[in-house]
Amino acid sequence: MLKLKISLIDYGVGNLFSVEEAFKFLGCEVSLCKNPEEVRRSDIIVLSGVGSFASSIEKIKQKQLFEAIDEHVKIGKPLIGICLGMQLFATTGYENGAHEGFNWISARVEKLNSQEAKVPHIGWSEITPLDSQIFKRIRDKSFYFMHSYHFIPEEDSCVIARFKFGKEEPVAAIKKDNIIGFQFHPEKSQADGIRVLFNTLETLRC
Amino acid sequence: MLKRIIPLFLLSGKRLVKGTNFSNYIDTGDPLSQAKIYDAQGADEIIILDINANREERLIDKEILKKIASACRLPVSAGGGIKSVKDARELFLSGADRIVINTQAVINPLLVRELAEEFGSQAIIISIDVKKQKEDKYQIYILSGKIPSEVDLFKHIETCLKMGAGEIMLTSIDREGTLSGFDIELYKTVKERLDVPMIASGGAGNYEHIVQLFETVNCEACAIGKMLFLRDYDIVRIKSYLTGRYIKVRQA
Numbered sequence: 275m276l277k278l279k280i281s282l283i284d285y286g287v288g289n290l291f292s293v294e295e296a297f298k299f300l301g302c303e304v305s306l307c308k309n310p311e312e313v314r315r316s317d318i319i320v321l322s323g324v325g326s327f328a329s330s331i332e333k334i335k336q337k338q339l340f341e342a343i344d345e346h347v348k349i350g351k352p353l354i355g356i357c358l359g360m361q362l363f364a365t366t367g368y369e370n371g372a373h374e375g376f377n378w379i380s381a382r383v384e385k386l387n388s389q390e391a392k393v394p395h396i397g398w399s400e401i402t403p404l405d406s407q408i409f410k411r412i413r414d415k416s417f418y419f420m421h422s423y424h425f426i427p428e429e430d431s432c433v434i435a436r437f438k439f440g441k442e443e444p445v446a447a448i449k450k451d452n453i454i455g456f457q458f459h460p461e462k463s464q465a466d467g468i469r470v471l472f473n474t475l476e477t478l479r480c
Numbered sequence: 481m482l483k484r485i486i487p488l489f490l491l492s493g494k495r496l497v498k499g500t501n502f503s504n505y506i507d508t509g510d511p512l513s514q515a516k517i518y519d520a521q522g523a524d525e526i527i528i529l530d531i532n533a534n535r536e537e538r539l540i541d542k543e544i545l546k547k548i549a550s551a552c553r554l555p556v557s558a559g560g561g562i563k564s565v566k567d568a569r570e571l572f573l574s575g576a577d578r579i580v581i582n583t584q585a586v587i588n589p590l591l592v593r594e595l596a597e598e599f600g601s602q603a604i605i606i607s608i609d610v611k612k613q614k615e616d617k618y619q620i621y622i623l624s625g626k627i628p629s630e631v632d633l634f635k636h637i638e639t640c641l642k643m644g645a646g647e648i649m650l651t652s653i654d655r656e657g658t659l660s661g662f663d664i665e666l667y668k669t670v671k672e673r674l675d676v677p678m679i680a681s682g683g684a685g686n687y688e689h690i691v692q693l694f695e696t697v698n699c700e701a702c703a704i705g706k707m708l709f710l711r712d713y714d715i716v717r718i719k720s721y722l723t724g725r726y727i728k729v730r731q732a
Contacts, residue, residue, distance in 0.1 A: 289549075289572045289573070289575060289576065289577055290573075291546065291549050291550070291573065291574065291575040292549050292553075292575055292577070295549060295550045296553065299553075324572070324599055324600055324602075324603055325598065325599055325600050326597075326600060329598075391481060392675075392677045392700070394600075394601050394602035394646045394647075394677070395481075395602075396578075396602055396646060396647060396677065396700070397481055397482065397484050397524070397525075397700060397701070398481075398482045398484065398524055398730045399481060399482065400482070414730065414731055416482060416730040416731075418524075418525075418554075418555055420555070420577065420578070420602045420603070421600075421602055422600065422601055422602055422646075459555070459577075461553065462553060462554060462555045462577060463553070464519070464522065464553045464554055465553070467553060468553060
C-alpha cells in the first residue's frame with residue numbers, strides 16, 4: 275500500500291470517478307483540485323480527462339489552473355497524465371485548428387490515421403514496453419485505449435511504450451523527468467493497470 | 481486489435497433482467513455482484529442498459545453505476561434515458577466511460593453530434609435494434625423493441641457516423657435471447673456497405689457461435705447476455721476456446 279497524497283485535477287469534464295477509485299484502491303489519499311491554491315498545495319497531480327484538446331485547455335485556463343499546474347511541473351513535482359491528460363503535455367494539439375498545450379514535451383497531437391485500423395481506437399491493445407520500471411511485473415501487455423488522437427514527440431527519448439495500430443506504432447506512454455503520461459487507461463485495465471499505477475507512484479516517489 | 485467479449489447487462493430499475501426477443505423478461509440478479517464476477521473473469525468491458533428508462537422518462541440508476549465503477553477496474557458503457565448533454569454528463573460523472581444512445585439517436589440525430597462534440601467520438605456508442613423483414617431488409621425498432629421506425633438502417637448508421645458516433649452496437653431482435661447464434665447475414669450486409677466499428681449483439685448461445693461471428697465478420701466485439709447469465713459458460717472459458725481457434729482475445 276502506498277500512503278501518498280494524490281490531487282486529481284477537476285476541470286469539469288470526464289469520468290474522474292474511476293481514476294479516483296483506482297488510486298484509493300492503492301491506498302492513496304485522493305482529493306479533487308478545483309482551484310489554483312489547491313494545486314499549489316499538491317504533492318502528486320493527476321491530470322485526466324475526455325473531450326477535445328482545445329476545450330480542455332480552455333476549461334483549465336478558465337478555472338485559472340493552467341499557471342498553477344505548469345508551475346507544479348516546472349519546480350519538479352510529479353504529475354501523471356491519463357489519455358487526454360497526457361496529450362496536454364504537448365506543444366500543440368491539432369483538433370479543430372491548432373491549440374497550445376503545456377509544452378512540457380516538444381510534441382504535436384494529431385488524429386490517428388491508418389488504412390488498416392479504425393478510428394476511434396477503442397478497446398484492448400497490446401503494448402511494447404520500453405521501460406522496465408513502469409511496466410515491471412505485469413502479467414499481460416494489453417491495456418484499454420479509448421481515443422482518436424495521438425501524441426507525436428519530436429524526440430523519441432521520452433517514449434516508454436508504443437502500441438500497434440495498423441502499420442503504425444503510436445505512443446502508448448511517455449516519461450520525462452517528473453512527468454509520466456499514459457495514452458491508455460490504467461484505471462480501466464484491470465490488474466495490470468493497477469500494477470502500472472503502483473509502479474508509477476513508486477518511481478515518482480523516489 | 482484484440483476482439484472484445486462484452487457481457488451485456490439489461491437493467492430494469494435496480495435489478496438485472498433477461499428476456500427472449502425483447503420480451504418475457506426474468507430476473508437475473510444483482511448488477512453489482514454480477515459486475516464483480518465478470519470483472520474477475522476478465523471481461524473486456526461491461527455494457528449496462530436500462531431497458532425501461534426511456535419510456536419511464538428517467539435516467540439509468542446512477543448509484544448502481546457508481547457502485548460498479550468503484551468496485552470494478554474495467555470500462556463501463558451505460559445507456560438508458562439519455563436525452564441531453566446534461567444527462568450524459570451525469571452518467572460520466574457517475575463512472576461511465578462511454579454512453580449508449582438508442583431511441584434518441586433515431587428521434588433526434590443532432591443529439592449525437594452535440595454529445596460527440598462535448599465528450600469526443602470515442603465516448604459515444606449508438607445502439608440499434610432491428611428485426612428482419614425480408615432478404616437484406618431490416619427494420620429499426622425503438623423504445624426497447626416496442627415501436628417500429630421508418631428510418632432506413634443504412635441511412636441511420638451513416639447519419640450517426642457523420643454526427644460523430646464512435647461505435648455501433650447492432651442487435652438482432654429476432655435472435656436476442658434465443659441462444660441460436662448471431663445473425664451473420666445482418667452483420668455481413670452492414671459491414672459490406674459501411675465500414676463501421678461494430679459490436680454484434682443477439683443470439684450468442686455457445687462457443688461456436690462466437691467463433692463463427694469473428695471468422696466471417698470482421699467486427700470488433702460481441703455482446704453476450706443469456707449465455708453468460710443463464711447458461712453454464714464464463715468469460716475465462718470463452719476466451720480460452722477462442723484462443724484455441726486462433727481468434728485474438730486478451731487473456732483472461
